[in-house]
Amino acid sequence: MSNAPHYDIDPGSFWTDPYPDLKVMRRDKPVAYVQQLGATLITRRDDIFVNEKKIDVFSSVQPDGLMSRLMGENMMRKDGDAHMAERRAIFPTVSPKTVATVWKAAFEAATDRILEELKPEGRCDLVEAFAMPVSAEALKAITGLTNMHFAEMNRVSQGMIDGCANYGGDLAIEANCHDCTRSIDDHIDERMPEAVANPDHSLLSVQLQAGLAESQVRANIKLAISGGQNEPRDAIAGVAWALLTHEEELARIRSGEATWLQAFEEYARWISPIGMSPRRVAQRYELDGVVFEPEDRVFLMFGSGNRDESIFDDPDRFDVTRDTAKSLSFGAGPHFCAGAWASRCLIAEVALPKLFDNLPNLRLAEGRDVRFGGWAFRGPLCVPCVWD
Template identity: 25%
Template structure:
């Protein structure tokens, strides 16, 4: 098998995403020699790997020619069938005009005005978690003790989930997004791989019923009682809405915070620069998000015969948009493997582009900014205390362990 074909197959191998050197070597080879590559791997339905930034952007723009439905995420053929049987329809599964209408239900909760109102609360939470770091005695696993909990608290508070249920939601979101990782996934037979999703749906169905009987001033109530064409959302659609906000609003941000911490530790000159010049925070947050790229890829389906970068794509074929590759594209980013908090321009695609641009992008940026804004002035020293470990995944993920040693005031 040609080397470039072996490189393309890496995109359907969860373990490859836990080996950054191997992953990025494969993606660089694809960008250089076969930017639109056919991938046929046992256990998965075939797809085309799209690795150039310009091609990813072009496909994102053409949202009627390349649709999210029916395959928005790379999963095994078995998991594709299981999700279809359950009837999951989250925002990432929908296309216009349905997508536009359903997205609008939560849009105001993530608008700049709402984010400004949440700023003070997020600052309070950031202080609590930096205090928690200090109270560990100067050494901790930053991922499990800090990074997964801070954004979980933010998004669950926004939804209106009781704090007593936060541990359950953490467990379910990690099992759902970590289903390809031996450490994080459920220790169940393969035919029970969707149990975390089913359990999450059960939880949110009860929440929906509660908010419909007793509406409150939270996002869960807004979703539960929203009407489209005069009708409440179906049970599956409303629970799907909660599920995508809970998982996307938590796992992506926790991965960015932990990956950003690792990047700053491994690039101490950048850490010092940011500490000395806090006005660089906005740019630093963008570089952290590009560097980590917590959403590794999304899928699209060709609604008609198309051509991408000179390659004919038949109608009905799937395409994988590799954000991990696009965000290291040498044609777009000067020295893309350099972590640079002052990178300008920084046209990363970590939040997607076009009509499916991440609904919670503003919230994620604020959480990263507020956490670092609280930590850095109090930080006296920080270093790795062990080997960082990444999650095996083909969708959303980042570090699962980051042992650090530090001194905090």
């Protein structure tokens, strides 16, 4: 185990709002062992940015890790040539060209349909009624699992997210995660003959076309669902909430001073939907006086790095005109999020502008609190809204 100084957290409070603890850690113990999480946390932006790239030390290969055990050995849990081979195989699905020429039209059609059904209601929870189905319909198209209902896509994604963050070893959470991965496998089984017979740009199809083993195909689809549903869902609802509670920032977008993409990038810095990435220490290494030993568990705390006071002025403030170039929202090294282009398109080019254009005088419902939760993955739990 590393000789890092210890820092104690209250797990419940940390889940509700991790930022106060992370601020103290950045200031006093930027590399600290948190017994309640069973890991050493790296909290300063530059330490994360530099060391995420050192895959010979901070390895993504974690055969005994929660993600590997629950979802299979996907490309996120591989480094070097093995990682790049699978990344190249899926590129035809997630490339900027494919996003622009194939997926954007699908995103627009699904979003228009959802808003048409929603508009007469006059009120909703943006998480459940808008962001969730918009994100799920996009993911159905991208993965090729068009036979899965959007609510089931959301359920299995949440189940895997909960399972991968289940550092407390809750057996019920683990069992639910296994049920979710079985559901995905069943839907893959049903869609595979069509994907073979009629190749397309979907993740299922391009992996089969590339000759990846079936176990790899399945593991990477589960990875895409675990990261491709909750994060866009939480970002869509979260950015909407941020703009509705910061009217001057929304006015900047309306006037053309700022863009929807800037709003999304700033939100992803400010309230990081992906708050951390785990690593396994592969060899002895020293950082800031802390000596890591092989097999230590390390968490790269993206959410903390994104509020590092040495990098961002007034980092706790939401500012759509901020320069977010140094944020870690999509990662920083060879594991930079492969779905970044699709996320930007779905959220900034489709979901947000269509939401505000189609629901007149959209506003938060009076007397209803908006609560956030999570530190590994973070988002609003409910965003009650009304419109004219």
